[in-house]
Amino acid sequence: MSKVFTLEDVAKHNSKEDCWLIIGGKVYDVTKFLEDHPGGDDVLLSSTGKDATDDFEDVGHSNTARAMMDEYLVGEIDASTIPSRTKYVPPKQPHYNQDKTHEFVIKILQFLVPLAILGLAVAVRMYTKSESA
Known part of the structure; x- marks a missing residue:
């Protein structure tokens, strides 16, 4: 059974020496991968302490990159600790x-x-x- 973390737990791991990310509801410790990341360590460090799923998907990672993720998996995120996304409400317009x-x-x-x-x-x-x- 995998360990469940809160957003606050993950947010504490936000440095080059200790870097965790949330992608697709799972928590990854990517500290050892920072130097090897093709986009540089800044990309990963900028995504710590938040749900980085959209950032990850927007880049269009390869199947190989997705397979590598299992190596860094440390647990799952408690979904109730992630703020819900606000729904887009179009501006009021004249009739x-x-x-x-x-x-x-x-x-x-x-x-x-x-x-x-x-x-x-x-x-x-x-x-x-x-x-x-």
Whole structure:
């Protein structure tokens, strides 16, 4: 049975002489691997005391690198000690008028107003012609 550690336990191991990481819910003592890590020891040291799973996955480690991890495994993390990730909440935005009622009314008016003006002009012209006759 593997040992279970808290986040606080892992956070205490944060130096070149004693470096632990959390990856995929498991705790690894990578102290002996610091000098051999292709990305340098700074990459590993910057991930101590936190869940480094995303950092590990983002790099795209090879199957060989993943197989090497078993050598450094010291236990598992107590998931209740890792802060839950905050859920993304989109910012509030103004209401979008999907039925476009406002645009429809404007288009109707853009058609009807010139038509009404044209009709009024024709009516005035006919009226003035009938008066002059």
